[in-house]
Amino acid sequence: MTAQKETDHQLVERVKRGDKRAYDLLVLKYQHKIVGLVSRYLRDQDEVMDVTQEAFIKAFRALPRFRGDSAFYTWLYRIAINTAKNHLVSKSRRPPDSDIDVDEGEFHDNTAVLKDIENPENALATDQLEAVVYKAIDDLPEELKAAVTLREFEGLSYEEIAEVMECPVGTVRSRIFRAREAIEKKIEAIG
């Protein structure tokens, strides 16, 4: 079982025992991805948010039927796609012929579609955020920059980064956290 699947499995088990906070955390974990997915089907920002919300509610109601054979995210992904398609049908619009594969979806460049849900104000904020993030990464001390770059750009695990950087996993974890802290402070500074 992957680390992701294991964490999600624990959270799902908690929800099944009545802990709604665990579902809240699952929402926080995946709402970015689900928004990205839904926005490939819908262009209007309000619709994207409505359908994303609906998908999470449907998943919550359907949790008793989730057996854990697949990863929670894969299951949620399917629900979100069906919800988006049903929404299009209900609005008498034609859903796309083919689905986006869940694995492909992870790496799919959704820039083109997401641009459609941006208004000029959002676009400005996004551009500004992008500039601040890249500047903040550039300004990081070398060891923090290396750790966060290997994680975010290369997608390496902590263990792999520890091997590359020849340091303990705990140090990698701490460096990545400190890097994120520094970036967050720069973002807060722009409001």
Add this chain to the structure above:
Amino acid sequence: MTDKSKESLSALLDEEASEFEVHQLLRGFNSDESLKGSWLTYQQVRAVVRGEKSLTSDQHRHLHTRISQAVAAEGLPEFGSQYGPLKGRSFVKPAAGIAVAASLVLASFFVLQTAESPEPTRGMVDSERRAPTQAIPAQTVSNQMKSGSDNWATRYTGEDVELTELDDEKQRRLREYLNQHDRMVRMNPNARMVMFENSASE
């Protein structure tokens, strides 16, 4: 919000947080709004560096609030008897108490019998088999345990035992055992033990 919880948050984003940290974060999210804010910022940064354009942090926060409120308004889904509340089972607690007490009495009886038994027990070494067999008073056993003269005794007194964190595999097996136990108890409240399959490696 402490640096420790934020470090756990950062590890969670990378799927590197331990189960204990996830548990702490669950409590943290409930009481500390800034933790949620940091989480959304971390995700926003990730989206930027990976070239994914997304909603703004405020929009995500707003969306999350909407979903949370909608989920809060929902009743808990029906998870069947396995997870359902134990209705009309007021005898469960007393029965559980009796079962635990009975297990303790049985365990104590077994320990005393083993100590006093004139017959060699399975697994004894030859030298122990050749030793004169006589009843050993419980007090003597206790003294032996304290003095650490027997290996098994030392092992169970807790002295000289170093506590170490369980490795991932053991944590997984413990969790699996606890989940299985929990399910069994819910199905049959009188059952208090489940068999855990030993792996060949143990």
